[in-house]
Amino acid sequence: MVKPLTFKGDKKPKKRKRDKPAAGFDDDDEGAAGPAAKQLQRSRGDDNGDGTETAADDTWVSAEAVSDVVGPVMIVLPTDKPSALACDPSGKVFAMPVENTVDDNPATAEPHDVRQVWVANKIAGTENYRFKGHHGRFLACDKIGHLSATSEAVSPLECFSLIATADTPGTFQVQTLRDTLLTVKPSTSAKAGAPPAEVRGDAETITFYTTFRIRMQARFKPKLRASKEEKALAKISRRELEEAAGRKLTEDEIKMLKRARREGDYHEKLLDIKVKGKHDKFA
DSSP states (O other), X not given: OOOOOOOTTOOOOOOOOOOOOOTTOOXXXXXXXXXXXHHHHHTSOSBOSSSOBOSOOOOEEEOOSGGGOOEEEEEEEOOSSOEEXXXXXXXXXXXXXXXXXXXXXXXXXXXXXXXXXXEEEEOTTXXXXXXXXXXXXXXXXXXXXXXXXXESSOOXXXXXXXXXXXXXXTOEEEEETTSOEEEEXXXXXXXXXXXXXXXXXXXXXXXXXXXXXXXXXXXXXXXHHHHHHHHHHHOOXXXXXXXXXXSXXXXXXHHHHHHHHHHTOHHHHHHHXXXXXXXXXXX
């Protein structure tokens, strides 16, 4: 590389030291901190700065309503020790003990094996659901109540209705199109490694053994997703709001505009502020 000519007696230019942007800068400093600080804020992990998780939230929560059920789910069975509906690559459906719980509470169950995970989807044009196993085949119940997961296509055997249990919030009945319910029959075997229960689809009345919990990934839950979208809308810096308003804003005005972005009347509130501050040309 060619260097510029230097002469004896020339003063050497001083190197300017740049301060590193602080990790905890606020919205007011966002513009001054530069792109490096913005990149740092974006790479903080799964926290948005206000305690909320990002859209890629893989934690497991309980479905509270039928409309919540979508995406990867875990069907927790009413056995003495928490177990989940599972299937193997050959399509055999069975109850598998759950290892990831807090104090054996089924409401805290999380899958530890891919065989315990089903992908739930509502069938278009109906109120019925289908459950696809990890091997790409659908859960089915035949006319005698035998469960399997061997079909690659959806027929009436692979269609189920979910019914919220009236007297036990957060639990569901899984009903076949023959109006029978999925149920468990506790195992009486004393052999080590024996399944905790037999799962069938031939129950005709609602009982404790037909009452299942459904665990799902938080990012698919409609309420949580809507809450995150609202918080994303409210996430705007003071500088951006003041540029839009054309003047300095008070704390109350900032809060009002952020709330308005969540509620959908942001432009009306902004116009009110402009008129109040006599910055609108028609005021």
